[in-house]
Amino acid sequence: MSKPITVLVSIDSNSLLLGARHYKNYLASLVEKYNLGSIVDVLETGSFGDYGKGVLFLVLPENTVYSVKSEVDVEKIVLEHLLKGRIARELVVEDFSTEGPVEAKSTTIEERVVLRNAGSIDPRNIEEYIALNGYQGLAKAFRMEPRAVIEEIKKSGLRGRGGAGFPTGLKWEFTQKVDSPDKYVICNADEGEPGTFKDRLIMEGDPHSVIEGMVVAGYAVGASKGYIYIRGEYFESVASLRRAISQAYEYGLLGASILGTDFSFDLSVRLGAGAYVCGEETALIESIEGKSGRPRLKPPYPPVSGLYNKPTVVNNVETFACVPPIIDKGANWFKAIGTKSSAGTKVYSLCGNLVKRGIVEVPMGTTVADLVYKFGGGIPDGRAVKMVQTGGAAGTFIKPEELGAPLDFDSFKNSGASLGSGVILAIDETHCAVDVAKNLMEFFAHESCGKCSPCREGTHIIVHILNEFSKGRGTRELFDQLYDVADTMEDSSFCGLGQAVPVPLRSILDRFKDEFLAHVDTLQCPVGICKFDKKKKKR
C-alpha cells in the first residue's frame, strides 16, 4: 500500500557520482530512526535531469524538489519537512520546473513521451511501470493483426532516433514481408557519440518502456528473439536492463506464450566493448555474432539479411521507447506532436559550456536557442557562446546567429543544423575552432575501423593537417586540402562513419574560415590556445 508521503531519489549514473545511493540509504535510516516508516516511502527513481545542484529528492504529494549535497541536508529534510511538515526553503530547487530562466520567452514546454515515467517511478519495480499503463500498448497490439500494428506505426510518422531518421514502420514492414522462420529484433544501445547520454538515462529511468517496444516490434514482424546491444562501460544501464528483463520473464511478459497468446519472445543483453563503429547497424550485428565489429556491405540491409543472415529489425533505444504509447494512444495522438516531417518528441543531451546540463524532451521542431537558453540555462560565467555542436560527433557546428534554427529531420537540409542523435553541446568563446576540430577529428581517426582506406587514411590526414594549423604551420593550400579529403571520404568510404566525417568538418571549416586562416596569416591563435612552434614562427 502506498504511504501518505513519498520521497523519490533521482538515481542515474550522474547522481550516483554525487553520492545519491548513500544519501538515499541515509535518508532511509533516518526515517527508521524517527519512526516514520509507516508514513514515508523512500524510493529510487530515474533521472530528473542534472541541474548541477547535487542529488535531487522529490517529496510527494507537495512536489517539492530538494537538492542534497551532504548528510546535514538530508537531516534537515527529515527534521523539517517529514517531521514538522515545513518546507526546508534553503534546499529547495526553485528553477526545477521546466519554465527555465527568465530570459527565455519562448512558449516551448517539455513534453514527455519517451521520458513519461523516468523520474516518477522506481525503475527497479515492474509493478510501478504496469500501474502507469505499462504493457498496455503490448496488450492492445496483441488484439491487432501484426500488419495493423505496422500500419499504426507507419501512420504515426515515427522515424528512427538513432541518427538516420529512417521511417520505423517502413523498416518493420520490410522485415515482416520477408518469409523466414527466424527473425530478430535488436535494440541499438551502443551510444558512443561524444556528448550523448540520453539512451543511458532512458534505460536507467524506464527500462520496461524499451522492452515493451521491442516485444511489440517482435510481434509485428514475426520475430521471436531479441538482443539489446549495450556499451560494456554502461554498468548501471546493464544492471537496470538485466533486472527489468528478469522481472518481465517472471510476469509472463517475455518468454513463451506472452499474456496467454501463442506469441513467444526471448530477450537478452549483449555487451559492446568500446568501439564507436559498432553503433553502425551491420557492425553491431557482426559484434553480436561474436566477431570484430567491422561493417558489412549494404545492401542487403538488415531487414532482409541481418543477424545470422536472417531478417532483422535494428532500432535505437529512444525509438523503441516511443512505440508503446503510440500503440496505446494511437498514431494520431503522436502525429499531433512535433512538425510535419518529424512527428513526436526528441530527447536531447545538453552538455558542454551550459549552466544546466542534462536531458530534456521537447517536441520536434524546438529551436537550438530554446535548448541552449531556456532549458540549458545559457552559458555560465558571463561568457559568450562561440558555437553549438548539434547532433553529435557526426553532426554540425553552428554559429550564434544561427541558433534560431528549429531542429527536426529536415533541419540539416533547411538550415544546416543536424538533429542527429540529439546532442546540444555548447562551446564558449574561450575555445579555438582549430582545437575543437582537432579533438573531434582525433576521435574519428581513433575510431575508424580500418576496413577501407579513404576513412583509415583520410582521418589521419585530416588530423595531421589540423595539427599543422595548431602549430602555426598551416597554409591556405592545406586549408583547401581539407575539403578535398572530405570530398574523397564522402564519395568512397565504405560505411556511415567515414561518409559522415565530412559533415562536421565542412561545417566548422565553412563557419570559422577566418579563424583558421588567422592561424596562417597572423601566425597567431586568436584565442591563445594553440602553442605555436617558435622556430617556425619567424619565417
Next chain:
Amino acid sequence: MSVVTCPDCENLFAELDRYIDSVKDNTGVLINVLHKAQEIFGYLSEEVQQHVSEKLNVPLSQVYGVVTFYNFFTMKPKGKHQIKVCLGTACYVKGADKIMERLQDELKVPMNQPTADGKFSIHAVRCLGACSMAPVVLIGEDDYYGRVTPDEVSKILDKYRRAE
C-alpha cells in the same frame, strides 16, 4: 596444458569455466566471455585467449582479432587502478586535457603505462556517457568523478594511494 603463471590461476580459470558453461549453448557469446575473463584476470594474456578459444571452440585467430579490435580489451597488465580520462568533446571543452596533463605530472608516467609500483595507469577514453558531469574521470569500473578540476587530481589519487 599451459604453465600456471599466477598463484591463484587455477581458481580463476575455474571461475571462468563456470561462466562459460553457463552461457555456452548461446551462439556469439565470445565478447561476453572476454568481458568476464578480463574482469577475472585483469587482462587477456595469450594463455587466457588460448583457453577461451579451446573452451568455446572458436579459432584463436578470431579471439585475438576480437581482443585487438575493441578498445575495452587489453593484452597487457595495466595498473591496479586504471584511470580513464574522457577526452570526448563534451569533456574536452570542459578542460579534460588539463586533467590528463596533471595526472601524468602527478604519477610521472605517460599514458597506457603502469606506474613503477604497478598501482596506476592512465588511459584516454572517448565519452563515458556522463557528459553532463564533464570533465569525467573513471577509476576502476565504477568510481566516477565528475566536474573534476586539475587541483582535485592529487586529492582523488590520495584515496587510492592510501588504500592498503
